[in-house]
Amino acid sequence: xxxxxxxxxxxxxxDSDSAEETRAKDIKExxxxxxxxxxxxxxxxxxxxxxxxxxxxxxxxxxLKLEAEDRDKILPKLRxxxxxxxxxxxxxxxxxxxxxxxxxxxxxxxxxxxxEREKREREHKKTLLQxxxxxxxxxxxxxxxRYHMPQDLGKGEKGEYIEVxxxxxxxxxxxxxxxxxQIKSAFFKFGAKDAKAQxxxxxxxxxQIDFIQALQLEGNQEKxxxxxxxxxxxxxxxxxxxxxxxxxxxxRDSLIEAIKNYQILIVEGETGSGKTTQIPQYLHEAGFTDDxxxxxxTQPRRVAAMSVAARVAxxxxxxxxxxxxxxxxxxxxxxxxxxxxxxxxxxxxxEFLSEPDLASYSVMIIDEAHERTLHTDILFGLxxxxxxxxxxxxxxxxxxxxDAEKFSTFFDDAPIFRIPGRRFPVHIYxxxxxxxxxxxxxxxTVLQIHATQPLGDILVFLTGxxxxxxxxxxxxxxxxKIGKKLKELIILPVYANLPTDMQAKIFEPTPEGARKVxxxxxxxxxxxxxxxxxxxxxxxxxxxxxxxxxxGMESLMVxxxxxxxxxxxxxxAGRVAAGKCFRLYTAWAYKHELEDNTxxxxxxxxxxxxxxxxxxxxxxxxxxxxxxDPPPHETLVLALEQLYALGALNHHGELTKAGRRMAEFPTxxxxxxxxxxxxxxxxxxxxxxxxxxxSVNSSVFYRPKDKIIHADTARKNFFHRHGDHLTIxxxxxxxxxxxxxxQWCYENFIQYxxxxxxxxxxxxxxxxxxxxxxxxxSSISDDTNIRKAITAGYFYHIAKFSKGGHYxxxxxxxxxxxxxxxxxxxxxxxxVIYHELVFTxxxxxxxxxxxxxxxxLEVAPHYYKSKELEDSTNKKMPKTxxxxxxxx
Numbered sequence: 001x002x003x004x005x006x007x008x009x010x011x012x013x014x015d016s017d018s019a020e021e022t023r024a025k026d027i028k029e030x031x032x033x034x035x036x037x038x039x040x041x042x043x044x045x046x047x048x049x050x051x052x053x054x055x056x057x058x059x060x061x062x063x064l065k066l067e068a069e070d071r072d073k074i075l076p077k078l079r080x081x082x083x084x085x086x087x088x089x090x091x092x093x094x095x096x097x098x099x100x101x102x103x104x105x106x107x108x109x110x111x112x113x114x115x116e117r118e119k120r121e122r123e124h125k126k127t128l129l130q131x132x133x134x135x136x137x138x139x140x141x142x143x144x145x146r147y148h149m150p151q152d153l154g155k156g157e158k159g160e161y162i163e164v165x166x167x168x169x170x171x172x173x174x175x176x177x178x179x180x181x182q183i184k185s186a187f188f189k190f191g192a193k194d195a196k197a198q199x200x201x202x203x204x205x206x207x208q209i210d211f212i213q214a215l216q217l218e219g220n221q222e223k224x225x226x227x228x229x230x231x232x233x234x235x236x237x238x239x240x241x242x243x244x245x246x247x248x249x250x251x252r253d254s255l256i257e258a259i260k261n262y263q264i265l266i267v268e269g270e271t272g273s274g275k276t277t278q279i280p281q282y283l284h285e286a287g288f289t290d291d292x293x294x295x296x297x298t299q300p301r302r303v304a305a306m307s308v309a310a311r312v313a314x315x316x317x318x319x320x321x322x323x324x325x326x327x328x329x330x331x332x333x334x335x336x337x338x339x340x341x342x343x344x345x346x347x348x349x350x351e352f353l354s355e356p357d358l359a360s361y362s363v364m365i366i367d368e369a370h371e372r373t374l375h376t377d378i379l380f381g382l383x384x385x386x387x388x389x390x391x392x393x394x395x396x397x398x399x400x401x402x403d404a405e406k407f408s409t410f411f412d413d414a415p416i417f418r419i420p421g422r423r424f425p426v427h428i429y430x431x432x433x434x435x436x437x438x439x440x441x442x443x444x445t446v447l448q449i450h451a452t453q454p455l456g457d458i459l460v461f462l463t464g465x466x467x468x469x470x471x472x473x474x475x476x477x478x479x480x481k482i483g484k485k486l487k488e489l490i491i492l493p494v495y496a497n498l499p500t501d502m503q504a505k506i507f508e509p510t511p512e513g514a515r516k517v518x519x520x521x522x523x524x525x526x527x528x529x530x531x532x533x534x535x536x537x538x539x540x541x542x543x544x545x546x547x548x549x550x551x552g553m554e555s556l557m558v559x560x561x562x563x564x565x566x567x568x569x570x571x572x573a574g575r576v577a578a579g580k581c582f583r584l585y586t587a588w589a590y591k592h593e594l595e596d597n598t599x600x601x602x603x604x605x606x607x608x609x610x611x612x613x614x615x616x617x618x619x620x621x622x623x624x625x626x627x628x629d630p631p632p633h634e635t636l637v638l639a640l641e642q643l644y645a646l647g648a649l650n651h652h653g654e655l656t657k658a659g660r661r662m663a664e665f666p667t668x669x670x671x672x673x674x675x676x677x678x679x680x681x682x683x684x685x686x687x688x689x690x691x692x693x694x695s696v697n698s699s700v701f702y703r704p705k706d707k708i709i710h711a712d713t714a715r716k717n718f719f720h721r722h723g724d725h726l727t728i729x730x731x732x733x734x735x736x737x738x739x740x741x742x743q744w745c746y747e748n749f750i751q752y753x754x755x756x757x758x759x760x761x762x763x764x765x766x767x768x769x770x771x772x773x774x775x776x777x778s779s780i781s782d783d784t785n786i787r788k789a790i791t792a793g794y795f796y797h798i799a800k801f802s803k804g805g806h807y808x809x810x811x812x813x814x815x816x817x818x819x820x821x822x823x824x825x826x827x828x829x830x831x832v833i834y835h836e837l838v839f840t841x842x843x844x845x846x847x848x849x850x851x852x853x854x855x856x857l858e859v860a861p862h863y864y865k866s867k868e869l870e871d872s873t874n875k876k877m878p879k880t881x882x883x884x885x886x887x888x
Contacts, residue, residue, distance in 0.1 A: 023650050030657040037664075037771070041354045095132050098125060174742045174752045175502075209444055211429035211582055239315050246274030248419050255279070255417060256286045259363075263387055264395045264411045268404040269419030270571065275398050276367050277312050280340045283363050288394070289339040293362035298345040300373045301523055302328045303494075303503060309333070309342040310504075316340075329666050331760065345375035349613050350666055352382060356617060357390055365396040370403050370564075372600040372629075378610055381626040382617070384411060400568065403597075410628050424574040426536075430587040438539035439467055441584045443474045445537050446517050447482070449582075450489055456534025456577070457510060458517040461569055463543045463558050468493045468519045475517070488514040495521050506530055522565070536573040536581040538566060540589070544598075547606045547635065555839040562598045566590065602631045607639040608669045612648055615655045616663035642796065645863050646673045661772040665765070667691070674793025675769065677859070681789040683779035684769060686729055690790070692762035693728035694835060694847065696754040700731060701821075703749065711749040718748075719823035723832070723849030725790055726783055727823045732758060733780075790833060791851050792859040797834045799845060800853075807832065807845070810868060819844040 102125050111119065243249065248269065258265055269275045280295045288295060299305040309326035318324055325334030327343040334341055343351075345366070351358070358364060366379055380397075387395050397407050397414075404416045435441040442460050449458055462468050475491050492506050510516045510532065518530055522542045544559045561569075566583070573579025583590065602610075611622060619625060622636060643649045646669055648659030655663075662672035671691055678687035693700065703711045718734070720726035735755055738744040745752040766776060779785050799807040799816055807816050816837060818825050824832065827850075835847035853869040 019651075023652065023654075026650065026656050027654065030655060030660045033657055033773075034660055036773075038354065040771075091132075095129065098129050098132070102126060102129065174745075177742075177746075209431060209435070209441060209448065209584075212432055212587075213427055213429050243274075243278065243315060246278060248274040248278045251417075251419055252278075252282050255419075256282060258415065258417050259283070259394055259396070262415055263391060263393070264397070264414040266404050266407050266411070266414050266416045267396055267398045267419065268400075268416055269398070270400060273419050275419065276308050277315065279365065279396065279398075280363075281312065281316065284340055288362045291362065294338065294360055295340050295363045295365070296348065296358075296361045297340070297342050297365040297367055298348050298376070298379065299342060300345060300368050300371045300376060302344055303523055304368070305342045305344050306333075307503070307507075312340060312342075345373060345379050346666065348379060349375055352617055353613070353663060358386060358393065361393065363394040363396065365398055367398045368400070369397050369407060370399040372598065372602075374601040374605060374607075374610055377600055377602040377628055378614065380410065380628050384626060406628070424576070424578045426570050426574040426579045426581055428570055428581045428583065430583050430590065431585060434586060434589065435539075435584050438541065438584050439471055439474070442471055442537055442539060443478060445582055445584070446475060446489075447478060447486075449535050449537075450486060450515055450517075453535065453580075455487075455513075455515055456579075457515060457530070457532045458535040458537065459530065459533045459572055460517060460519045460537045461522060461539065461542075462519055463541050464521060465495045468495055468521070471519050490514055490516040491519070492516055493519045494523070522561075522569075530572075532576055533572055534577055534579045536569055536579065537584065538569045538581060539584045540566065540594075545601065545605050547604060555837075557839075560594055562595045563590070564597050566594065600629045602627065603629060603635075607631060607635055608642055609667075611636070611639040612643055612659065612663050612669050612672075615643070615649065616660060620653065643669060645796070645860065646670065646793075648673075664772050665768055667695075670793045670796065672793075674790055675765070676772075676774070677789040677792030679774045680792075681779070681785040682777050683782070683786045683789055684774055684776050685778040686780060686786050687789050688762055688765050688769060688776070689732045690725050690729050690786075691765055692758045693732050694725075695761045696758050699751055699754045700728060700758075701749060702751045707749070714747075714749040715821075720783075721823075721827075722783055722787060723824050724822050724847040725835075725849045726786065728847070729786075731755075732762075787833075787849055787851055788855055788859065790849060791855050794833050794835065795856055795860040795863060797836075797845075798851075798856065799832050799834060801828055801830050801832075810864075814843070816843045816845050818848050819846050822846075822848050824848050824850060 102122070105122060105125075109118075111122075114122070248255070255267075267275060267279070276297065276299075280297050283289075283295050297308075299308065305326045305328050309324055310320055313320040313322075313324040316324060320326075321333045321335055322337050324340045325332075325338040325342070327334055327341060327347050329344060329346055348364075364383060366376065366383065369376060369380075383395055387393055395411075397411065399407060404418075408414050408416050431441075439462070442462070446458055446460065460471070462471060472491055472493050475489070479486065479489050488511070490510065494503050494506050506516075506518050506520075507530065518533070538561075540561055541558050542561045542565065543556055546555055546557055548555075570581035570583075573581050614622060614625065622640070640649065640653065643659065644651075644653075646658075646662070648656060648662050648669060650656050658673075658676060661676055662669055665672040665675060667675075671694065675684075675687060675691055678684040701711065701715050718727050718730045720730055731750065732755070735741070735744060735750070740755075740759065742752050744750075745755060769776060796811075798810045800810055802808045807818065808814065809816060816834075818828070818832070819838070822845075829850040831851050831853045832845070832848045833851050834845035834849075836845075838844050838846050856864045856869055857866060
């Protein structure tokens, strides 16, 4: 009876009181933490307004101190180098002097008239000269690179990693080295150099695609007969003339007037009309920044925010980061003087946490609103709310397509200001039959245009980095085979992971007589405008993030684009002259298989981070939040459940102190929880390194096709027996030990650019850890604590090895596999934790680490029950003696 009564124990009033007390205490701590954060932020702001020079003085003093330290460190080395150079020069001078002396002596005095002593002296000089020359030859032999035995290090000593090439220390050396390697491999050498054979070589396109013209996008009637600005003329235009030639320029005064008269304005204009670059400048000139407030402009993409800010800084003739700056996730290029600030929409979300009323802004522009990203959709609801209690804040919603009426209705019937774009007619061509391989079709079409069409640049839309790199390789290979009969074709890729200096090359003017082909993701659809594009190739696909709320699996899938996107892409061809758009699908497919509009991102992805941010902003009723298009009910509920399980929300759905701290990190809630758990397990240094490496996890290891075996061997050298999280930590720590060397990355087949980005992310995360009051401590010797901290964040992502020889996720019972690149691919431990599920040919777990099932009861007792975690490895034999049949 006693056991039974315990089992059906009802909570007593004292239990509920203690739970209520715990909740009240947590909320009090949360509010105090938020107050401390706000106070720290205010202190930073007031210091700037009181004396803007103080920080710059401190920075200058810091720089001078570092310079003095560097000088003390470098000067002794420089003295030695200088002395060596001087001695080398003196030796060379002496050798030349000796040669001249012997030559003069032989010319002036014949050997027959010399005395014995003079003959001996002459012979002695000749012997010295010969020895000097032989010594020089021996020195040259020494310079040949050969294997040296590594130095023996005593116990506890750490060897210093030495760069092979001094040039590695110079800025952009890694980029130059890569370019030199590419140029070397680009030369196609075979057979004898026979000029005649080259002359007789004929241009031959192996295959061609038949296109048929179906329709034409009309240009503005009054602009059709306008003189077409050639690329070379345009290159000679000054910045001022270029600004005046933009379609938005004639509407400048009426636009400023409309902004002054209305608080919210919907600005609709063709991509390339100058909305993004010119409107903030017009507002600045009209005096909207005179009271010390800023003009903000959001962009859906990092690359767009950076490139647009750089362009506006150039137009205003100021240094980027001063009057004009940008702020993106993990990178802030602004200062106290910044009055025009470009940022990603996610960055503006984070600013709401420290400044809920956007008090430092006089105008906020939500640009590229038609892209309907998750952050943009949430921003609509937030800024609409702010305008109601801040009548002095002007709000511009800028869109490129015909969604303007929908935006106007959402923002209480706000007026629409239309800017006609300068668009020339665009002829649209479709293929006669569907194409089996659209990447190959892209390459064939590029060469077809290059061989048959008049000069003008080509823009190709592809889905991602991998496809772009494949296409670049195929184009390079085929243009080399065709030879010099074709004019020069400059191949320029552009995607988010590409270094900024390489991205900037797409904006450089094309050399005379050449043609450039830009291979881009759908970033070039609206966010970037590239001059002199006459031809557009559209395969009709884009990558889209889709979240399945039933399985909890997120997948990045290649899907057909919408009709709106297809028309947007075609419009890129009619910017400077009449253009042509080649669609690699049939006219029937366009009419019957493409959706009218793209599904907004908010309706198809995981909302964990968005819900956490909204909760941190004090928005508790998410079901009735003013969404332009509400997300599916199940996805919203799943996000709330996940945040409750992670301890970010309490049983009333209110934000906890842990949740408020998690909201400070611009990461997935599970990653934020892992960072917070590192405080309990005393391993914050290691967890921050792992978190930084996870932000670039897909592009750490480099695997060139011609050195696959070497690359795989180098990767295996980093493997940790307990899994991939500790493997990537090994990579980061060893790179740090080599003093962040470029050469080390080359030798170990690791991408230096990704490591550099991981280092930047790590520095930002360390700053945020200090901000949420977590001390940085190390526990490198104990990997159990590190794995427990990872489990505390990612206990949702657990898989168990089942009898059938494959893994199954614990909660959804879904069959998954360990990714072939994983350190545990051949180990197959019983219980594993994974970072993400990726669906390619199968459902693979990426970044897998071995754990013990009993840890789950320690880190998430509310989520897992001991029955779920039972397996033969955990069960022990009973201590009592079993009863035999006779005893009964």
